[in-house]
Amino acid sequence: xxxxxxxxxxxxxxxxxxxxxxxxxxxxxxxxxxxxxxxxxxxxxxxxxxxxxxxxxxxxxxxxxxxxxxxxxxxxxxxxxxxxxxxxxxxxxxxxxxxxxxxxxxxxxxxxxxxxxxxxxxxxxxxxxxxxxxxxxxxxxxxxxxxxxxxxxxxxxxxxxxxxxxxxxxxxxxxxxxxxxxxxxxxxxxxxxxxxxxxxxxxxxxxxxxxxxxxxxxxxxxxxxxxxxxxxxxxxxxxxxxxxxxxxxxxxxxxxxxxxxxxxxxxxxxxxxxxxxxxxxxxxxxxxxxxxxxxxxxxxxxxxxxxxxxxxxxxxxxxxxxxxxxxxxxxxxxxxxxxxxxxxxxxxxxxxxxxxxxxxxxxxxxxxxxxxxxxxxxxxxxxxxxxxxxxxxxxxxxxxxxxxxxxxxxxxxxxxxxxxxxxxxxxxxxxxxxxxxxxxxxxxxxxxxxxxxxxxxxxxxxxxxxxxxxxxxxxxxxxxxxxxxxxxxxxxxxxxxxxxxxxxxxxxxxxxxxxxxxxxxxxxxxxxxxxxxxxxxxxxxxxxxxxxxxxxxxxxxxxxxxxxxxxxxxxxxxxxxxxxxxxxxxxxxxxxxxxxxxxxxxxxxxxxxxxxxxxxxxxxxxxxxxxxxxxxxxxxxxxxxxxxxxxxxxxxxxxxxxxxxxxxxxxxxxxxxxxxxxxxxxxxxxxxxxxxxxxxxxxxxxxxxxxxxxxxxxxxxxxxxxxxxxxxxxxxxxxxxxxxxxxxxxxxxxxxxxxxxxxxxxxxxxxxxxxxxxxxxxxxxxxxxxxxxxxxxxxxxxxxxxxxxxxxxxxxxxxxxxxxxxxxxxxxxxxxxxxxxxxxxxxxxxxxxxxxxxxxxxxxxxxxxxxxxxxxxxxxxxxxxxxxxxxxxxxxxxxxxxxxxxxxxxxxxxxxxxxxxxxxxxxxxxxxxxxxxxxxxxxxxxxxxxxxxxxxxxxxxxxxxxxxxxxxxxxxxxxxxxxxxxxxxxxxxxxxx
Numbered sequence: 001x002x003x004x005x006x007x008x009x010x011x012x013x014x015x016x017x018x019x020x021x022x023x024x025x026x027x028x029x030x031x032x033x034x035x036x037x038x039x040x041x042x043x044x045x046x047x048x049x050x051x052x053x054x055x056x057x058x059x060x061x062x063x064x065x066x067x068x069x070x071x072x073x074x075x076x077x078x079x080x081x082x083x084x085x086x087x088x089x090x091x092x093x094x095x096x097x098x099x100x101x102x103x104x105x106x107x108x109x110x111x112x113x114x115x116x117x118x119x120x121x122x123x124x125x126x127x128x129x130x131x132x133x134x135x136x137x138x139x140x141x142x143x144x145x146x147x148x149x150x151x152x153x154x155x156x157x158x159x160x161x162x163x164x165x166x167x168x169x170x171x172x173x174x175x176x177x178x179x180x181x182x183x184x185x186x187x188x189x190x191x192x193x194x195x196x197x198x199x200x201x202x203x204x205x206x207x208x209x210x211x212x213x214x215x216x217x218x219x220x221x222x223x224x225x226x227x228x229x230x231x232x233x234x235x236x237x238x239x240x241x242x243x244x245x246x247x248x249x250x251x252x253x254x255x256x257x258x259x260x261x262x263x264x265x266x267x268x269x270x271x272x273x274x275x276x277x278x279x280x281x282x283x284x285x286x287x288x289x290x291x292x293x294x295x296x297x298x299x300x301x302x303x304x305x306x307x308x309x310x311x312x313x314x315x316x317x318x319x320x321x322x323x324x325x326x327x328x329x330x331x332x333x334x335x336x337x338x339x340x341x342x343x344x345x346x347x348x349x350x351x352x353x354x355x356x357x358x359x360x361x362x363x364x365x366x367x368x369x370x371x372x373x374x375x376x377x378x379x380x381x382x383x384x385x386x387x388x389x390x391x392x393x394x395x396x397x398x399x400x401x402x403x404x405x406x407x408x409x410x411x412x413x414x415x416x417x418x419x420x421x422x423x424x425x426x427x428x429x430x431x432x433x434x435x436x437x438x439x440x441x442x443x444x445x446x447x448x449x450x451x452x453x454x455x456x457x458x459x460x461x462x463x464x465x466x467x468x469x470x471x472x473x474x475x476x477x478x479x480x481x482x483x484x485x486x487x488x489x490x491x492x493x494x495x496x497x498x499x500x501x502x503x504x505x506x507x508x509x510x511x512x513x514x515x516x517x518x519x520x521x522x523x524x525x526x527x528x529x530x531x532x533x534x535x536x537x538x539x540x541x542x543x544x545x546x547x548x549x550x551x552x553x554x555x556x557x558x559x560x561x562x563x564x565x566x567x568x569x570x571x572x573x574x575x576x577x578x579x580x581x582x583x584x585x586x587x588x589x590x591x592x593x594x595x596x597x598x599x600x601x602x603x604x605x606x607x608x609x610x611x612x613x614x615x616x617x618x619x620x621x622x623x624x625x626x627x628x629x630x631x632x633x634x635x636x637x638x639x640x641x642x643x644x645x646x647x648x649x650x651x652x653x654x655x656x657x658x659x660x661x662x663x664x665x666x667x668x669x670x671x672x673x674x675x676x677x678x679x680x681x682x683x684x685x686x687x688x689x690x691x692x693x694x695x696x697x698x699x700x701x702x703x704x705x706x707x708x709x710x711x712x713x714x715x716x717x718x719x720x721x722x723x724x725x726x727x728x729x730x731x732x733x734x735x736x737x738x739x740x741x742x743x744x745x746x747x748x749x750x751x752x753x754x755x756x757x758x759x760x761x762x763x764x765x766x767x768x769x770x771x772x773x774x775x776x777x778x779x780x781x782x783x784x785x786x787x788x789x790x791x792x793x794x795x796x797x798x799x800x801x802x803x804x805x806x807x808x809x810x811x812x813x814x815x816x817x818x819x820x821x822x823x824x825x826x827x828x829x830x831x832x833x834x835x836x837x838x839x840x841x842x843x844x845x846x847x848x849x850x851x852x853x854x855x856x857x858x859x860x861x862x863x864x865x866x867x868x869x870x871x872x873x874x875x876x877x878x879x880x881x882x883x884x885x886x887x888x889x890x891x892x893x894x895x896x897x898x899x900x901x902x903x904x905x906x907x908x909x910x911x912x913x914x915x916x917x918x919x920x921x922x923x924x925x926x927x928x929x930x931x932x933x934x935x936x937x938x939x940x941x942x943x944x945x946x947x948x949x950x951x952x953x954x955x956x957x958x959x960x961x962x963x964x965x966x967x968x969x970x971x972x973x974x975x976x977x978x979x980x981x982x983x984x985x986x987x988x989x990x991x992x993x
Contacts, residue, residue, distance in 0.1 A: 134162070330353045334504065341496045343494075381429075385431075427445075430469040458474065459474050536780065540786045632809040633733055647688075649783055649785060676760055684796060735820075804832060861912075871903065873904045875902040879897045893951075906984060954974075955978060
C-alpha cells in the first residue's frame with residue numbers, strides 16, 4: 001500500500017512537508033496512508049488534524065479560481081443545516097450594514113414608501129439604480145400628482161409604456177401649465193357633471209312650468225271672485241265699447257278694479273293678448289303676453305330679459321334694513337358677556353388683537369359679503385387720546401393719516417351707509433372725555449369724521465370704574481338740567497342689550513383682576529374663578545336692575561305691569577316712564593269700575609301729555625347746551641349712592657348679625673374682633689351719611705346710632721343732593737368737597753387699620769369654624785352686591801380714586817372766574833396728596849408681602865425681615881463650574897452644577913439652589929429653593945465673562961471668600977439683572993435709598 005502511494009502522481013515528498021507541522025504524523029507511520037482508524041478515536045482525531053493541515057496547505061498554494069472551485073464543490077455536497085451554519089459564519093465575519101429595501105420588501109410596499117416622496121425626490125431616487133428607476137417612474141405615483149393640478153394625458157398610454165405620467169408632469173412643469181381647481185373643472189369637467197347647456201335648459205323649463213302654474217292659479221282665483229261678487233242678471237248695463245276688442249280699465253260686473261288687488265293690474269288690452277298681470281314672489285309684475293313669450297321662447301336670453309323687466313318695475317320688493325357692524329377686540333376682558341347680549345340685526349366681528357390691519361379688513365369683508373352696514377361700532381381698549389386697535393398698532397391723531405390707517409378706514413367705511421342715511425361710527429373709548437387729553441381725543445374724532453365723511457360718536461368719560469363711561473353720556477347726548485337724571489340713550493345700546501352691557505361694564509374691573517390672578521396661578525383656579533366672575537355678573541345684574549329681594553308683588557300688580565309693558569311696546573313712546581304711570585293710573589280706575597271703551601282709552605293714552613302735568617309725574621326741563629359741570633356733579637352723586645350702598649351692606653349683612661349673636665350668648669366673633677374690623681366702616685358712613693327720603697333699613701339704623709351719640713351734621717351725600725336740586729350755571733359744590741377733605745382723617749385711620757382688619761378676618765376664618773360658615777352664607781350674595789367681606793372693605797380705597805377722577809373733570813370745565821374754581825382746586829390737591837399716601841401704603845404692603853413669600857420660599861434661609869430690607873428682583877440662572885481654574889478663560893470649559901436662584905435685596909444678594917418639580921399628568925410645575933449663601937452688596941464684585949464657544953451669557957459673582965459662576969438663558973436677562981445689581985451696589989456703597 002505504501003509502495004503504491006509513493007508512485008502515484010499525488011504523492012508528497014518529505015521535503016515538501018518540512019515546516020508544516022506534519023512531522024508528528026510521519027513518526028506515527030500514517031503520513032502517507034489513506035486508512036482511517038474508525039475504532040481508534042484518538043488516532044482518528046490525529047489523522048483528521050493531519051489531513052486538514054495538509055488540505056489547508058494546498059489551499060494556500062492554489063489560485064483564486066481554484067479556491068472558488070473548491071468552495072463550490074464543498075457547498076454543493078453540504079446539507080441544509082451545514083449551509084445554514086456557513087451562512088451564520090459569513091454574517092458574523094462580513095456583517096450586513098446596508099441593504100436595499102426595495103429588494104427586501106414586496107413591490108407594493110416599496111411603492112407605498114415612495115408615494116410619500118415629493119416629485120423632486122422621486123426624480124432623484126430614479127438616479128440611484130435601474131431597479132429604483134423602474135419603481136420611481138410608475139404611473140401610480142405620478143398620475144395623482146398630475147390630476148390634482150389639472151394635468152391630464154392627451155393620449156392613452158400603450159400597454160407596455162412606462163413613465164408616461166412622469167414625462168407629462170415634467171413637461172407641464174417646464175411650461176408652467178398649472179390650472180386651478182376651478183379652471184380644471186371648466187376645461188375637463190368633473191365626474192357625473194352634466195353640460196352647462198343641459199342645466200340651463202332644465203332651469204328654464206322649471207321657470208316656465210312655475211310661471212304657467214301661477215298664471216292658472218291667478219286666473220282661477222279671479223273667476224271665483226267674479227262669481228262671488230257679480231250682481232244679479234239685468235241689474236246693470238255694460239258700458240259702451242265693452243264688446244269685442246275695445247279697451248276697458250275695469251270690470252263693473254265683477255267689481256274688480258285695478259286697485260282692488262295689489263297683485264293684479266289691468267293694463268290696456270290689445271288684440272290677442274290676455275289682460276291679467278300678476279306679481280311673482282321672486283319678481284315684479286309683467287304682462288301675461290310677455291310672460292308667455294318668455295315661456296314659449298327656447299332661448300334663455302328672452303326669459304332673463306322678461307324677468308329683468310319684471311324686477312325693474314316691481315312695487316312690492318321687500319328691502320332688508322341694513323345691519324349694524326360691531327368690531328370687538330379679543331383684548332377686551334370677558335368679551336363673551338358682550339357677545340351674549342348682542343341684539344338681532346347686529347353683525348359681530350371678533351378679531352384677534354395680535355393680527356394686522358389687512359387681516360382685519362379681510363375678515364370684515366368676508367363677514368359682510370357685500371352687504372352695507374347702517375353703523376359701525378368699535379369696542380377696543382383705549383383711553384382719552386388713542387385706541388389700541390391692534391397690538392403695536394394704536395389709532396391716534398398722529399397715526400390716523402399714515403398710509404396704512406388711511407387705507408384701512410377708507411375701505412372700512414365703504415361698507416357703512418352715509419351720514420344722510422343715518423350712518424356713522426360709534427367708538428366705545430372715551431375720546432370725548434373732559435381731561436388733559438381732551439384736545440387730542442376730539443381732534444382724532446374730527447379727523448376721522450373728515451376722512452370718512454361719517455359722524456363719529458364717543459363717550460365723554462363722566463363715569464367711574466373700568467369701561468363705565470360706555471354707560472354714561474356720549475358726545476351728542478342731550479341732558480336735562482336738574483336732579484332728575486334723564487340720560488339720553490347710549491349709542492352702545494343700538495348694538496348690545498342694556499342689561500348685558502350694564503352687567504359687563506360694572507364687572508369689568510373685577511374681571512380684569514380675575515384675569516390677572518389667572519395669569520399668575522394659571523391652572524387649577526381657572527374653573528373656579530371663571531364661575532365666580534359669571535356668578536358675580538349675573539348676581540349684580542339681578543341686584544341692581546331687578547331688585548329680587550324687594551320684588552314681592554301681588555298677582556294683580558303683575559297683570560297690570562304686563563299689560564302696561566305690552567301697550568308701551570305697541571305705542572313706541574319716547575317717554576316710557578310717564579306713559580307707564582298714566583297707563584297704570586287708568587288701569588286702576590278701570591279696575592275699580594270706571595270702565596271705558598278701548599278706543600277711548602287708546603286715544604287718551606296717545607294724548608297723555610296733556611294729563612301728565614296735573615299728576616305731577618314730570619317736570620318739563622328746558623333744553624340747553626351740554627352742561628359738562630352738571631354731568632360730572634350728577635355722576636359724583638350717582639357713584640356716591642352706590643358707594644354708600646356697599647358700605648351700608650357691611651353693617652346690615654355682617655355687623656348686625658354678628659352683634660346680635662354676641663348679645664344672645666351665641667358669639668360667632670368676639671367684641672374686640674367685631675370692633676376692630678367693622679367699626680371703621682361705621683365712621684365712614686357717619687361722614688357720608690345718606691339722608692334722602694328713600695332711606696333703606698340700614699340707613700335708618702345708622703341714623704339712630706348717630707342720634708344716640710349726639711352727633712348732628714349733614715353728610716357729604718346729603719349736601720351734594722341739596723346742591724343738585726338747585727343746580728344752575730353758578731352753583732357750587734367745591735365747598736362741600738373741601739369740607740369732605742377736612743375730615744379725611746377718618747379715611748386715614750381706616751387705611752392704617754385696613755391691613756390689620758384683613759389679617760383679623762383671615763385669622764378668624766381659619767381658626768373659628770362658625771365664622772367660616774357665616775362668611776360662606778353671607779359672602780357674594782345679592783345683599784352684598786356679589787362681593788365678599790374683604791372686597792367690601794376695599795371700597796373706600798376705590799372711592800378715593802373715583803373722587804380724584806371726577807374732581808379732575810369738574811375742575812377742567814370750571815373756568816378760573818367761576819366762584820367754585822378755588823374750592824375745587826384746593827380739594828383736588830388734597831385728594832391727590834391723599835391718593836399718593838394710599839399708593840405708598842399699598843407699596844409698603846406689597847413689599848412686606850413679597851418679603852414674607854420669599855422667606856417661606858427659601859428653605860433654611862436666615863431671617864430676611866431686618867431693618868428696611870426690600871426685595872428688588874429675582875433671577876433664575878445656572879450655576880457653573882470649571883474643572884481646571886488654571887486654563888485661560890477664553891479656553892475654559894464650564895459644566896452646569898445645578899440650577900440657581902438669585903434674590904437681590906437692597907443690601908444683600910442671596911444665592912439658592914433651585915429645583916423644579918413637575919406635577920404628574922399636567923403641565924404645571926413648581927420651584928423650591930434651598931439656601932446656599934448670602935453676600936452683602938458692599939463686599940460683592942461682578943465680572944462678566946466674554947462669550948466663547950464653550951459658554952454664553954455668563955458672569956462671575958465674587959464675594960469675600962469665594963466666587964460663583966452663573967449664566968442666564970438669554971442675553972437680555974443677564975443685561976437687565978447686572979444693570980439692576982450694579983445700581984443696587986452703588987446705592988449700598990453711597991448709602992442712598
